[in-house]
Amino acid sequence: MTNTQITLIQIDNYGPWTVTPEPRREVDLQTLQSRLYADLSQLVGNRDGYVFFTRFDNMVAVTNGLDMDDHALIQESVRNRYPVTVSFGVATGTSPVHALADATNLIQDAGSAQDKSRREILDGRVIEEAFRTDDDVQIAHFDVVDATGKYTDELDAFGAFIEIEQAYASLMRYMYEAHDSLSFFVGGDNIIAVCPDLDAAAYDDAIEHVLDETGIQVRVGVGEGSTPHDAGYAAKHALEVGRADESLVEFH
């Protein structure tokens, strides 16, 4: 049984900041966003968590293994090094989707994303150490079968990108609606999903849905662990097995 710990990360009052007193240079915004994401990735990742860039102003993290003090330290580190601050809502549950919904509520209850006076919310609760188990996190790592041969080396770069993007849009929506899972594009032709305790049939179903809707064949490796890194690393190995064996669903 999974017990996923999800942290919603929201940059405080970011929209208004980007256009006050004048629109800021896009290059600076892009640099700020991607570096903040990289830093959060390191800060969370070095505690074996995962962060997904999502919309950049709203990021989703899987934080099994981090306690509230770790969250506070990360919040402080951002405040000390960036012109913006971040709010954190933390929630847990057997369904990643419900956990994120709860985490979102904690932040929304404290004020709007564009509220000038709402700053550095840190609310929620983590899984107590005594209750953590080796199958708290299930991670599924998808990629597109022969993406390089079929798309990257064949289509123009944007055509290939559209294919990947449509596969992602289809998968993220279906995994959310049918399987209570959160799916994130992580570059190349890779999608990482944070899932409840799904079995092979569920993954077969999702893969078939994407193929039907978009004509694109994806493959998945699945892993479990007490932390996102452990689960995700097992999923990567499972995916390698799937590539070698030309199978579509592999559990570690």
Place this chain on the structure above:
Amino acid sequence: MTNTQITLIQIDNYGPWTVTPEPRREVDLQTLQSRLYADLSQLVGNRDGYVFFTRFDNMVAVTNGLDMDDHALIQESVRNRYPVTVSFGVATGTSPVHALADATNLIQDAGSAQDKSRREILDGRVIEEAFRTDDDVQIAHFDVVDATGKYTDELDAFGAFIEIEQAYASLMRYMYEAHDSLSFFVGGDNIIAVCPDLDAAAYDDAIEHVLDETGIQVRVGVGEGSTPHDAGYAAKHALEVGRADESLVEFH
């Protein structure tokens, strides 16, 4: 008449590198990718160009104002600071889509994205200084009408993300197929498109298409300039006017 200069940036042999000799930690890949993007954003952006992260291993840049020496210097700077190298294909044209297709061909002709011996391709041609004009680049900056009120503050974070993402998937495909344009999600609820010489009717058409297909209302500001920064900055100002006036299409 636009004359867009497009550079396709491809990390050399990146897929195999990420799993050799073992899969590398996801946190390090995410950090590497987002920092490389941030650096390219600065290197190109400080010459008034734009880079979009696209798939991260394949990035698209609009490089009006950069010559081949600038490209070579950026390539050198990446080689000096990263464990990977990048290839550049550069092409120009009245249609951003055709320019990117030509840029892609230059790289594909030199070898596969997963060819071990293909490294640091630098091929193509830029617009000669004498032929550059003030309307070479047209940039359209889209956002979602009242995204914070309707989505970010109302839905759970992933629900909001799905809405934005579906709007993006719809817009990027339609602008590509119907209007020869390249559209990129740039964070929050913002999408930036690189367009040929489009008029207001074309933007009305695209906005209506997205509304029909997804139920999401987007707005756009459009600007032109000799460089992506000039065009994009004008587009940002136009978008601010649109927000204030509650209009859907504004030209600077």
Place this chain on the structure above:
Amino acid sequence: MTNTQITLIQIDNYGPWTVTPEPRREVDLQTLQSRLYADLSQLVGNRDGYVFFTRFDNMVAVTNGLDMDDHALIQESVRNRYPVTVSFGVATGTSPVHALADATNLIQDAGSAQDKSRREILDGRVIEEAFRTDDDVQIAHFDVVDATGKYTDELDAFGAFIEIEQAYASLMRYMYEAHDSLSFFVGGDNIIAVCPDLDAAAYDDAIEHVLDETGIQVRVGVGEGSTPHDAGYAAKHALEVGRADESLVEFH
């Protein structure tokens, strides 16, 4: 009684790399070095350790609280994101100077800093968890009395820099020779020293030595803790007390 755990960080074969096949652009080397330092600072610092940039190709870290697995993970993270690799020698002792000497030996025994085949040495031992105590680390935080009023706002920038630099050169040598301590310039007019179990008389002595040799008055705050962060943070607070009370030596 202190028990300092010191890690010597050495970039493998860095000198030759910087000039092969041609000298690399200085701007890229400076960026590489300072970012690598920043990353190590975060990677070690988020585990409550301290890293000093020292010569940049050889950095000194105080790593009480990090085990060998943490070191291995940091080494892997550098390998995954930089074009260079790093070696670590780890040693402990009541004298920071002896600990660093032992850490240095571990690396030197494995080969020259410019040996092409010596890569990613990870050798030494850490303090077992059971033997860690609350006074393992003593940190002294020095600054120059009224540096802004006397130097920064009065002299030209390089004149002020020379004053700070001479104070540092004097202090670092004396603390090393007379008090078995490692002192590092950390920016502004700040010097942080890693010390054995020194008393107020030792600090009085060092401060007087610097005043005699250079005419510059420094002040110090001293803290202890089980980690560099705890000790260093206590030292910062002690220094604030010293500034307020106009005293020269303050223990937390």
Place this chain on the structure above:
Amino acid sequence: MTNTQITLIQIDNYGPWTVTPEPRREVDLQTLQSRLYADLSQLVGNRDGYVFFTRFDNMVAVTNGLDMDDHALIQESVRNRYPVTVSFGVATGTSPVHALADATNLIQDAGSAQDKSRREILDGRVIEEAFRTDDDVQIAHFDVVDATGKYTDELDAFGAFIEIEQAYASLMRYMYEAHDSLSFFVGGDNIIAVCPDLDAAAYDDAIEHVLDETGIQVRVGVGEGSTPHDAGYAAKHALEVGRADESLVEFH
């Protein structure tokens, strides 16, 4: 005849910021400082200038080739991405020392480094394009003869560091007082000096002074150019010739 353009970069009100409302974590300060330096290095370096980290809160840049608009853009980029702002004083002259003194005055005249209301000073003047020449900048690149064999591989790491540091302290002071030059440690055993139009005898003199005062033998390569990069790159090549030929002073 040289005509060096020097920019003094000062972080506004940095000292007070580091301890308000409480002392900030040292790891965050170190990360902030070294990343800000890395960014300035890139921003200035991509326009062929050089930045030296100096005291980190006060940095010295050689900016031949940058105009005031470039400076304003860099100032804006810092403001958009950091929690601090920077002031720039820009001055020129045949003597780097006098130019820096003038640049310092411009900033000091506007207020103290710890003045809360003094922000983003941008004052001074650059060399008009028409007056720039190929020998505006003279750069000398020093290193320690056989530093790896004599120090890094032989002494403990701090002992080696002390030797390098004493050589630097001696050289920086002497070059400033006797030869109107600004010398900066840039990592490893490397020192880069920005000089007026010095001849070989002046460098022989400085090298002998360091040897007399510290017992350490340094070598130098000297280059000239219209920009710091051109001059510095020529100096690097000259230094390589010196290493190969075992000569102590080489002009490109």
